[in-house]
Amino acid sequence: MDNSGFDSVFDGMDPRVLITVARLRNSEIFAELDEEDLVSIAGFCREENYQDGHIVLVEGQPANSMFIIERGKVALEKKVQIGRHTTPRNATIDYVGPGQIAGFSSLTPPYLYATSAVCTEPTRVLYIDADQLREYLREQPKAGYPIMLKMARLIGFRYRGSIDTLTYFLSIVSHELRSPLAAIENYLQTMLGGFAGELTQKQDKMIKRCVVRVTDLRALISDVVDLARMRPEQIQADFEWFDPGDTGTESIEDVRLAAAEKNIRIRVAPPAKFEPIVGGHRRLRQVFTNILNNAIKFSPPDSTIIFRAWYEADQLIFEVEDEGPGIPTEEMDEVFKDFFRASNVGDTPGMGLGLSIAHNIIEAHNGEIVVRNVGDESGKTGACVRIVIPRNLMTPEMRKREYAKDLQQIEQ
Amino acid sequence: MTKEAYILVVDDDPDILENIVTILETQPYRLATARDGKQCMKMLEQETPDLLILDLLMPRMDGWGVIREMRSERKFDKVPIMILSTVVEDASRRRYELETGMSMDVQEYIQKPARPAELLRLVVKLLNIKEAADFEIG
Numbered sequence: 001m002d003n004s005g006f007d008s009v010f011d012g013m014d015p016r017v018l019i020t021v022a023r024l025r026n027s028e029i030f031a032e033l034d035e036e037d038l039v040s041i042a043g044f045c046r047e048e049n050y051q052d053g054h055i056v057l058v059e060g061q062p063a064n065s066m067f068i069i070e071r072g073k074v075a076l077e078k079k080v081q082i083g084r085h086t087t088p089r090n091a092t093i094d095y096v097g098p099g100q101i102a103g104f105s106s107l108t109p110p111y112l113y114a115t116s117a118v119c120t121e122p123t124r125v126l127y128i129d130a131d132q133l134r135e136y137l138r139e140q141p142k143a144g145y146p147i148m149l150k151m152a153r154l155i156g157f158r159y160r161g162s163i164d165t166l167t168y169f170l171s172i173v174s175h176e177l178r179s180p181l182a183a184i185e186n187y188l189q190t191m192l193g194g195f196a197g198e199l200t201q202k203q204d205k206m207i208k209r210c211v212v213r214v215t216d217l218r219a220l221i222s223d224v225v226d227l228a229r230m231r232p233e234q235i236q237a238d239f240e241w242f243d244p245g246d247t248g249t250e251s252i253e254d255v256r257l258a259a260a261e262k263n264i265r266i267r268v269a270p271p272a273k274f275e276p277i278v279g280g281h282r283r284l285r286q287v288f289t290n291i292l293n294n295a296i297k298f299s300p301p302d303s304t305i306i307f308r309a310w311y312e313a314d315q316l317i318f319e320v321e322d323e324g325p326g327i328p329t330e331e332m333d334e335v336f337k338d339f340f341r342a343s344n345v346g347d348t349p350g351m352g353l354g355l356s357i358a359h360n361i362i363e364a365h366n367g368e369i370v371v372r373n374v375g376d377e378s379g380k381t382g383a384c385v386r387i388v389i390p391r392n393l394m395t396p397e398m399r400k401r402e403y404a405k406d407l408q409q410i411e412q
Numbered sequence: 413m414t415k416e417a418y419i420l421v422v423d424d425d426p427d428i429l430e431n432i433v434t435i436l437e438t439q440p441y442r443l444a445t446a447r448d449g450k451q452c453m454k455m456l457e458q459e460t461p462d463l464l465i466l467d468l469l470m471p472r473m474d475g476w477g478v479i480r481e482m483r484s485e486r487k488f489d490k491v492p493i494m495i496l497s498t499v500v501e502d503a504s505r506r507r508y509e510l511e512t513g514m515s516m517d518v519q520e521y522i523q524k525p526a527r528p529a530e531l532l533r534l535v536v537k538l539l540n541i542k543e544a545a546d547f548e549i550g
Contacts, residue, residue: 175469175498178498179498182498182525183425183427183428183431183525185525186427186431186432186524186525186526187431189525189526189527189528190434190435190528193435193527193528193529195434195435195438195528196434
């Protein structure tokens with residue numbers, strides 16, 4: 001222990017304060033403070049001991065205390081709710097142990113805890129009154145500055161840590177989950193094609209079911225991965241010239257089997273001639289496939305889905321209309337939210353990501369996606385999704401050229 | 413075809429291999445398989461195939477490595493190659509693969525899971541082109 005400052009500052013001091021000072025020094029954020037500051041901070045610290053399972057702080061609550069964990073382990077948790085009707089669950093996002101801090105949020109606005117913290121072992125902490133600590137740091141910027149630096153670093157670490165985890169998770173999801181799925185799909189297609197011997201009618205039916213379910217699963221994996229990289233710039237970086245007629249045809253091919261299964265007819269009403277447009281080809285295919293799949297899921301057997309497209313001034317408009325139950329009026333505004341599922345969906349499978357992804361993609365195209373009910377007094381029901389895509393979008397190369405032209409004009 | 417065509421299929425996933433073999437077996441082709449790029453190079457040395465069906469992401473030596481080596485060797489530079497790739501979701505990545513493939517004289521690009529009919533169609537197409545070319549040279 002360093003005794004040089006001991007004589008001057010600590011002389012005649014309550015030994016309990018000295019112990020607290022030593023303990024503060026063992027923590028990640030107070031380690032480098034002067035003794036004088038530590039003595040002051042020790043004044044609003046106290047030891048507390050918690051049982052396993054004790055909730056130290058609660059997400060969303062006013063943050064007025066900070067904890068240095070001295071012994072034991074604390075889980076940082078966030079509430080996760082999928083859909084409005086399900087029970088929220090707690091997901092552990094990190095653990096903190098001896099020397100580490102829980103309750104940073106008490107030092108920065110809006111002073112609300114960003115996570116909950118729960119002891120997973122019997123835990124001893126040094127409890128710090130954050131109101132007093134904040135007051136002190138405001139008055140003593142010399143102490144406040146190193147603490148804020150440390151905090152910025154810690155937050156940076158946690159942030160980078162979560163990005164790494166996400167990237168890792170995404171690569172696992174996209175490759176490790178997709179590869180076995182591709183193998184399964186290959187086998188199924190091979191069997192269906194009769195390459196492994198003739199199938200009985202029953203086997204043929206079951207394998208077709210497998211294909212539909214596996215296709216759904218593949219779409220779901222893509223959806224989950226996509227949701228995480230759905231920033232408009234990422235979508236726009238892939239803009240290219242393409243024939244929207246091809247995209248429509250591809251989407252219909254994607255859902256062919258699912259439609260055939262319920263004997264649903266997809267009636268196509270294209271414009272006289274499709275003109276090439278700029279946009280995310282694969283992304284739009286995903287939008288159409290999602291919406292067609294959605295329509296098929298909610299359509300009664302033997303019904304018809306209308307898939308139409310037409311040009312209007314500077315826009316290309318698509319509509320998918322089904323004969324399903326439609327969407328309850330009061331839930332109309334919610335359908336494009338993540339994990340939203342209408343209250344009248346019953347047992348229809350799905351996670352409710354499709355429309356929210358479609359919405360993100362169309363927004364990145366500066367377009368519009370709306371849904372309306374098409375029912376009438378005769379008892380006819382149905383939902384109609386309309387997608388509007390502007391025809392003045394630019395590929396990354398076009399944007400680069402525009403930018404260069406602008407620069408030239410500025411120079412002249 | 414005057415003689416039965418020899419096709420080499422390379423993928424690190426044994427199930428994908430078995431599948432493709434099951435599909436191609438229905439036709440009068442001679443088939444061989446390899447599980448990675450290194451093994452593929454060895455088998456190329458033993459006998460030059462009429463068509464190579466090649467996965468990209470593999471241990472030891474990946475598909476690009478195989479293509480680079482083949483295209484730099486005279487005796488392999490006319491072997492038709494069909495890339496068999498796992499679904500690539502991002503368009504820029506897909507474009508990169510297509511363009512790189514084209515610049516290296518890769519003739520076809522098929523995504524897993526490959527539909528049997530599509531696979532057979534492309535195989536027949538590539539073998540026909542090869543036969544016509546051989547005829548001109550011969």
